[in-house]
Amino acid sequence: MNSLKASASSLRSTVFLLMILIFTKPINSKDFLQCMASKFSTANVYTKESTLYSSLLLKSQKNPRWLNSTLAFKPLYIVTPSQEPEIGVTVLCSREHGLQVRVRSGGHDYEGLSYLSRAHFVLIDLVHLREIRINMEDQTLWVQSGATLGELYYNIAQRSSTYGFPAGVCPTVGVGGHISGGGLGVLTRKYGLVADHVMDARLVDVNGRVLDRKLMGEELFWAVRGGGGASFGVITAWKIKMVPVPLTVTVFTVHKTLEQGANKLVDRWQQIADKLPDDLFIRIIVQNVGGGSYGVKKTVQASFNSMFLGNVQSLISVMELIFPEMEVGAKDCKEVSWIESILYFAGHPSGTSREVLLDRDHQLYKSYFKAKSDFVNQIIPETALQQAWERQLQVDEAYMVMEPLGGMMNHIPETQLAFPHRGGNLYNIQYIVKWKVNEAEEARRHIHWVRMLHAFMSPYVSKSPRTAYFNYRDLDLGINGNNGTTSYLEARVWGTKYFKNNFERLAKAKRRIDPSNFFRDEQSIPPFG
């Protein structure tokens, strides 16, 4: 018996040692480079010694707090493919030489997962894959994943004043991450998510093959619309059906501080925001104002930031009927084209040239931040919101962004795509805290603050599970282990928060396309089983 125990224990030690050897196998940098050179002689590969390595790595990361991270490695190599076969070769050479890959389109991942990893890895940066081909005859377009939303908006507007695209508000966000995670924006109440309008996609799989919708099959095509791309392969391009927009839309923003009755107005908004006509979108951005050296009292302000798909006159009639408390008048409103409304929501002053949408590196959207999210399915008591905003005064720069749902979102079943947050949700909330100095203590203090706010809100938001939006990535919800062995059951802890019951179907799609779990990260979907 004792000898059996001893041999079992020595077997365990040997396995453990073997695992260490496998996972710490020294990386011979020549092997990967030789593999790339032999399979694709013109591949664009950068090593840490390349002059362009640092600027490439830093260029499109939007949350530079990760620059100082000691918890993760920077990429051993950066590959910037300009064709799909180059991606296939990168995947094969990475697998052959024990390296993982991370894929980056626009670099907006809140937790830096597209450009940092706890394992040695190759970064596939799609910055050169950003072709946009528009077909006005059938109102469809093909866009490569490395394009930004701004580039896409700009190109559509150059071809048409009456067609648009229902995606997010930040122009530097990458098409690749955004669409694969769902894509919420100003047109969501009218048309749903951007992922709802995807007709086809192209994906490089774990064997380096390029698959379109027909070749990948409907399960995988379902999964990459809302389930994120990073678990399944490298999505190179998307075919999208554009949506009609009027020649003239109306935008307005009404600001109210706590002293001016912001809480009463927000309370009223909660009752109607998801029931407004589908043509009307009113989101709320709550932030601190005042303070500083001029003796102006620091307080909280709610900004009702809105777009109506019609002219001022019709908007005012609608508002008088359903939201008279806001007292919106013509003086608050501006009639603009759809593309000008994009500039408005992106925070550009009136008169800014639309060419600014082509600036992928615009500094406006770079900051050190941590964010968390919630979906709300019953009205939050006024007193609870008041307390949340009092907490907000404890930090310098924090935002609570409340985005209305309802409208078209109520007509799409939870299982239609991997993104499940449809009917029954009134709105979602994003809690964002920012800081100015990239130091560990500053980060710790602010992250603690936003976690406490999130904890405070728990009685008032969705429950069992408390849901969150995958594109507002939050590693606090749970993470996979480092070696790819996290099981489906273990990952359910965070997976059902993003995907509810769709998580199981996602894991089954994963098992079919990538059973060895090559494409993985801290929140990738493990193969079912």
Ligand SMILES: Cc1cc2nc3c(=O)[nH]c(=O)nc-3n(C[C@H](O)[C@H](O)[C@H](O)COP(=O)(O)OP(=O)(O)OC[C@H]3O[C@@H](n4cnc5c(N)ncnc54)[C@H](O)[C@@H]3O)c2cc1C
């Ligand atoms: C300033 C700002 C504003 C935002 N505004 C909105 C908004 O209005 N609405 C909204 O819904 N979201 C918004 N987001 C969130 C945004 O949609 C997500 O962060 C999205 O994932 C970013 O995509 P990306 O390509 O820029 O990011 P990346 O960091 O490049 O990628 C994000 C994730 O997707 C994976 N990925 C990227 N490209 C591919 C690909 N081609 N194939 C496979 N996997 C891929 C990455 O590996 C990573 O896991 C905003 C984010 C920021 C920072």
